[in-house]
Amino acid sequence: MATEKFNLLSFTGKMKVLHLSWMAFFISFLVWFNFAPMLQAVKESLGLSSDEIKTLLILNVALTIPARVIIGMLTDKYGPRLVYSALLAICSIPCFMFALADSFIQAAIARFLLGFIGAGFVIGIRMVSEWFPHNELGTAEGIYGGWGNFGSAAAAFTLPTVAVLFGGEDGWRWAIGITGVISLLFAFVYYANVSNTPKGSTYFRPKNLGAMEVTSVPDFFFLLIMKLPMYAAIALLAWKLSPAGVDMLSQQVVNFIYLGMGLLYLLEVVKVWQVNKQVFTENVPELHKYSFKQVAVLDILYFTNFGSELAVVSMLPLFFAETFLLDPVLAGLVAGAYAFMNLMSRPAGGWISDKFGRKPTLMILTAGLAAGYALMGMVDGQWPLWLAVAIAMGCSFFVQSGEGAVFAVVPLIKRRMTGQIAGMTGAYGNVGAVTFLTILSFVDYHTFFYVIAATALVGLFTLIFMDEPRGQIAEVREDGTVELIDVSHQKA
Structure with a gap:
């Protein structure tokens, strides 16, 4: 754990890691929320209906629920330095796809995949916790979360102006494309300038990547119950896209999503069992x-x-x-x-x-x-x-x-x-x-x-x-x- 003084104006040691981490989070939210300020221009340029625009807004958040869980596991296993850098670089691709889209289907696929960048937040939580002692941790995590979260407001303030500067009906494409370029470039900046822990500290990794560990039998069942709302929320999103909602997906496709959510939950139960079955036969040391x-x-x-x-x-x-x-x-x-x-x-x-x-x-x-x-x-x-x-x-x-x-x-x-x-x-x-x-x-x-x-x-x-x-x-x-x-x- 880094011991130097907490000084927001410093850009060395743990403060450098904090500043670069909130910047990474800021950029991830800038990219994730780059659509809302451009909504009217995208609607006119691609000739979309109001229902199609609403669908794009739903798709923008749909993948973030499972993505945050997956990214959290990958962060614990491979370290925040690699995972944050990879996320910023990889998610620039669907950002460019959206900027170049010329049909609703292309835009929908790009927005769905961009939900993944909304998971960037959880990576920095682990990074900051490695660098700051318990008595500074809340303040450091708050700065990371609060300043990074401002990326969504920055998108609203700046992107319409950028679109106007480029002008024409493709102005929105340039504005959104620029956020992808920023994300791609910062991936390399982050990777080159941070480390997972201060020098001499150990980066502790989970024993298993497949599911969260628990340490008692009641907690095993409690974990399975707490997993249910995440699947229910995705089913709810599917319902909103069904004929009963905005009528963008056929009932057959929606039923297939419901079935898929049920099967994925059963797979989750199996994974949780594989990781935690020993709690039924052995006592975990206090x-x-x-x-x-x-x-x-x-x-x-x-x-x-x-x-x-x-x-x-x-x-x-x-x-x-x-x-x-x-x-x-x-x-x-x-x-x-x-x-x-x-x-x-x-x-x-x-x-x-x-x-x-x-x-x-x-x-x-x-x-x-x-x-x-x-x-x-x-x-x-x-x-x-x-x-x-x-x-x-x-x-x-x-x-x-x-x-x-x-x-x-x-x-x-x-x-x-x-x-x-x-x-x-x-x-x-x-x-x-x-x-x-x-x-x-x-x-x-x-x-x-x-x-x-x-x-x-x-x-x-x-x-x-x-x-x-x-x-x-x-x-x-x-x-x-x-x-x-x-x-x-x-x-x-």
């Missing part, structure tokens, strides 16, 4: 045990906070336009205040978590999130616009600080599985977005906000069962010796 409930609670919290963020960012401009009768440009600017909070809120959540404890911080921020969305549910056209914007920004603070606080805990559960735990937690955020956006298609805005507030209360209840990370976690080096890693200040 030193190496961890509690899967810690992961489950973080999954539920991230379902609510990041899931609601993705959903609310998608609908907030329309909410402000319709509620306060604003023109689309002004509504977009007002709604942008919600996303803009990410720059400071995520780092703040991590910093508060470092200073005042992981569990109390999560309880306060989750309660604030519930209250914030309950207030947003009360907003109507009679309210002053400034008050509605202030409530949206306050709610956004609790949402994004909560995300920072969640990932202040993730690396403290089991070091060698940090990528897998981050992958599953991150995937639950996408499951939340799919769930909330589906609910929005059936209810009014007020009910939508109340549903999120109620979900936050469920998260608050589950927090009762989470344990504050204390003492040390044990990992075994390749030579068989045990290393103890501090996860909290030691009490005398």
Whole structure:
């Protein structure tokens, strides 16, 4: 673990790794969200219908749920340096495919594959956890998440201008193509300038790549239950594309997807059994045990906070336009205040978590999130616009600080599985977005906000069962010796 001082203005040692990692995440989100600001131009250029545009937006997130789990496993096995560099380089290809697309099918395939770059977030969580001690980890992960997440806002601010500079009906192609070039070039920058651990530290790898390890029989079944919502969310996306939804896929194709999800889940059960069958016959030494409930609670919290963020960012401009009768440009600017909070809120959540404890911080921020969305549910056209914007920004603070606080805990559960735990937690955020956006298609805005507030209360209840990370976690080096890693200040 690097011991030099935490200095944001430094670009050496652990700070260099932090800065390059948030830049990699920033670029991954710049590429992932490069479509939304170009939506109207793409629609006109390719002659797409509104249903086809909606389908492209759905496809953009469809693959991210399984991708975050897969990328988390690969990160733990091969190290974040290689996996982040490879992801940025490989995902530039579908980015170029989309920029060159001249039909709906080509655009749809490219957007579906680009869902993979949305998994980049989980890689940096493991990288940052290797370089920062427990008392700085929340702050470092918050900066990584908050500043990197700003890539989506940067896409919205800059890409339309870039498209106008190039001009013509192909301006959007140049703007999107440039994000692919940035991604490809930064892959080489990242690989050349970081290492998985500080010099002399051990990079702990999981014993098996196929599934997450658990250390007790109840946790074996708990893991299988917690895997179900990820498959259900993909089935829900398929339903949205079915004749009952936007009618882009035939019922036969949708039924085939349902069957595929069922078979994949059965395959997952087999993999989890192969990796963990020994827990039914042997007792895991107390030193190496961890509690899967810690992961489950973080999954539920991230379902609510990041899931609601993705959903609310998608609908907030329309909410402000319709509620306060604003023109689309002004509504977009007002709604942008919600996303803009990410720059400071995520780092703040991590910093508060470092200073005042992981569990109390999560309880306060989750309660604030519930209250914030309950207030947003009360907003109507009679309210002053400034008050509605202030409530949206306050709610956004609790949402994004909560995300920072969640990932202040993730690396403290089991070091060698940090990528897998981050992958599953991150995937639950996408499951939340799919769930909330589906609910929005059936209810009014007020009910939508109340549903999120109620979900936050469920998260608050589950927090009762989470344990504050204390003492040390044990990992075994390749030579068989045990290393103890501090996860909290030691009490005398």
